Amino acid sequence: MKKFFTIFVLALLLAARIGGRALADTPTPTETQTETPAPLAGKTVVIDAGHGYNDSREVYYGGSYSWPGAAQYIEANRVLALAEETKRLLEEQGATVILTRETRAMVGSYARMCMMNTIALQFLRAQTVNPPAELLAELEYLTNILRGIIDEYDPVTDNNGPGAELYFDTPYDNTLKRKAHPDMKRIFDHSRKVKDLIFISIHTNATTASPTQTNGTVTYYMDNKFNKNYYSSYREKENARLANLLLQYVSTQTGLSNTGKNAVNDYFMIRELNVPAALIEVGFHTNWGDHRIMTDPAFSRKFAQGVLLAVLEFYNP
Secondary structure (H helix, E strand, O other): OHHHHHHHHHHHHHHHHHOOOOHHHOOOOOOOOOOOOOOOOOOEEEEEEOOEEEOOOOEEEOOEEOOOOOOOEEHHHHHHHHHHHHHHHHHHOOOEEEEOOOOOEOOOHHHHHHHHHHHHHHHHHHHOOOOOHHHHHHHHHHHHHHHHHHHHOEOOOOEOOHHHHHHOOOOOOOOOOOOOOHHHHHHHHHHOOOOOEEEEEEEEEOOOOOOOOOOOEEEEEEOOOOOOOOOOOOOHHHHHHHHHHHHHHHHHHHOOOEEEEEEEOOOHHHHOOOOOEEEEEEEEOOOHHHHHHHOOOOHHHHHHHHHHHHHHHHHOO
């Protein structure tokens, strides 16, 4: 669990920094303030590289495919490489970037969501001027719930504890009759106020009948049409805008087809968040044309450039 605590510490440091300029950043009276700030200074992007590898089971989660004469395609490894290159380009433009996983090792979905929501709560604390004691107490209470769920997660077996079952409605009720747990609803509502923080989850696509003619980039986001009994105040305009920008710029930069953006009711990696969030299925690794493009040595940079352009326009319309 050390990896999770590292991310928690980083989130706290980030939150403290965005609440005001760091002392070291305060110019002395003799300094000339002529330096133009980086375009994404003060912005934070959390990048989620989907799936991962379970050492005890010796298995990759996510997609894989073997084309004749080509090395086996492993989705978890490919999206991690895309996330790393994207992180590098975003940081060059001043953004702070957090990866939900930094190695091939699997990180559970509930643990990822708890990480993200913990970061959001810490940002809210830092962005609230003179926060009342009642708010600070509530944020600490909710943060402790999230940390407890992470503590229960076993990365060796990839099993969740009772906290995930209790708080995240597992398995999710597809009839949409269940309501969100009151504490998760409070986290969701608090996150709506957070600024300068977005979430992007990266995956590659497949069809059950493989190989396939289906191809292209597609993005997904949450809106308020489906989940009225669960959450009903997603930041849908921001979600849709982020999903659309990712779709446009990634497909343009990489040469993959633009397959469209879709509002969805149950993509867990974006369902439990209320910061601007989108999930991108970069291309179909079960389509030979997409596979060839996505495994080209230059692809990671092209993809990262697409994400960078999307994030720049999202923050600077």
